[in-house]
Amino acid sequence: MKLRLWPGKTKERRATILAGLILLQALCALFFIGDVIEDFRENGHLDNPHLLLETVAAAALIAGVVFLMIELRGLLSRMSDMQIGLEIAHGHLAEVIESFFDEWNLTIAERDVAIMILKGLDNDTIAQVRNTASGTVRAQATNIYSKSATDGRAQFISVFVEELMAGDISSGNGAGPASMSQSTKKPAEKDRPAL
Amino acid sequence: MFIVTRQYSGRESAREIAVWDPLVRLIHWSLALTILLNGAFLDAESKSHEWVGYIALALVGLRLVWALIGPKHARFSAFPPNPVRAINHIRSMFEGDRTIFISHNPIGAMMVYNIWLSVIAIGVTGYMMTTISFFGVEWVEEAHEVIFGWLIFSVMLHVAGVLFDTWRTGVNLVRAMVNGRKNIPEWHDVI
Numbered sequence: 001m002k003l004r005l006w007p008g009k010t011k012e013r014r015a016t017i018l019a020g021l022i023l024l025q026a027l028c029a030l031f032f033i034g035d036v037i038e039d040f041r042e043n044g045h046l047d048n049p050h051l052l053l054e055t056v057a058a059a060a061l062i063a064g065v066v067f068l069m070i071e072l073r074g075l076l077s078r079m080s081d082m083q084i085g086l087e088i089a090h091g092h093l094a095e096v097i098e099s100f101f102d103e104w105n106l107t108i109a110e111r112d113v114a115i116m117i118l119k120g121l122d123n124d125t126i127a128q129v130r131n132t133a134s135g136t137v138r139a140q141a142t143n144i145y146s147k148s149a150t151d152g153r154a155q156f157i158s159v160f161v162e163e164l165m166a167g168d169i170s171s172g173n174g175a176g177p178a179s180m181s182q183s184t185k186k187p188a189e190k191d192r193p194a195l
Numbered sequence: 196m197f198i199v200t201r202q203y204s205g206r207e208s209a210r211e212i213a214v215w216d217p218l219v220r221l222i223h224w225s226l227a228l229t230i231l232l233n234g235a236f237l238d239a240e241s242k243s244h245e246w247v248g249y250i251a252l253a254l255v256g257l258r259l260v261w262a263l264i265g266p267k268h269a270r271f272s273a274f275p276p277n278p279v280r281a282i283n284h285i286r287s288m289f290e291g292d293r294t295i296f297i298s299h300n301p302i303g304a305m306m307v308y309n310i311w312l313s314v315i316a317i318g319v320t321g322y323m324m325t326t327i328s329f330f331g332v333e334w335v336e337e338a339h340e341v342i343f344g345w346l347i348f349s350v351m352l353h354v355a356g357v358l359f360d361t362w363r364t365g366v367n368l369v370r371a372m373v374n375g376r377k378n379i380p381e382w383h384d385v386i
């Protein structure tokens with residue numbers, strides 16, 4: 001349960017840092033622009049080197065701000081693409097799990113237990129969460145394994161993992177993001193004999 | 196049982212949508228801070244008052260650029276300045292329409308433009324007071340103060356509107372401006 005398909009966290013931090021830098025740099029640009037305007041108001045000429053340098057610095061800072069903004073927009077749109085991909089994957093996994101449960105005719109209580117088994121809870125914890133005796137949970141788990149024709153927890157979980165690894169997740173939907181179709185291409189490249 | 200139901204209800208009855216990017220949020224709270232500083236704490240004659248004012252101007256300028264090149268919820272096109280839409284929104288609100296707008300709702304959008312324009316006007320008149328040709332000119336000083344009064348009134352309306360809309364739609368807007376996500380209850384239509 002601790003291992004999460006959630007690479008967005010570090011990207012989110014990056015986006016926040018980038019936004020902070022944009023703000024800071026914009027304020028630095030403001031300082032230089034203010035200085036340039038003030039100097040210009042005092043002597044009214046752009047020919048002295050100090051003022052020229054300040055103007056260049058201000059222009060460079062502004063260009064930097066705009067560049068960082070474009071970078072940030074790119075990062076944000078990559079993040080939202082990834083989010084869409086994850087949601088599709090989540091949706092598919094839930095569908096897959098549901099369809100297996102239907103196929104095995106699990107009762108409502110058994111479905112609950114089965115989901116908790118998939119989430120990695122042991123029988124005692126499941127009994128605690130469901131407020132039943134651990135013997136009941138053990139019986140339900142045994143039912144689940146026999147209905148699914150598996151010989152225990154590990155094999156039961158591997159049914160779903162196998163389903164995820166074997167299928168081309170994005171192809172059924174046609175709306176799969178680019179990252180997914182790339183990941184399905186990669187193994188094919190690996191299969192090519194090394195010359 | 197409760198772990199499962201919580202997970203399930205979390206996914207089925209509500210959706211989290213990332214709306215406000217970090218730059219929008221930073222600019223929002225920084226602008227609020229500059230208004231608070233200049234309105235309540237800094238001496239109006241002081242140099243720091245001037246600088247905080249320029250920072251507020253820069254923040255609005257940055258936000259305007261971001262509204263041109265930023266992500267879609269931050270753009271002008273997500274909340275066009277359209278009074279007709281705002282009036283229609285108020286009307287449908289009274290008719291019990293609970294449609295949720297991902298970006299600003301039409302009346303909120305009008306408030307956004309109002310606050311930005313007010314800050315710009317205050318900044319410009321404030322700058323004019325430092326120039327030789329407008330120094331001590333009465334109407335400039337008066338405009339600076341009157342528009343500031345209008346800004347404070349607008350900010351209060353803004354806060355009231357946020358609280359009202361949070362109560363009306365069930366989307367916690369303050370939280371959305373802090374962590375960027377709107378938690379949308381499922382029964383709502385979303386635009």
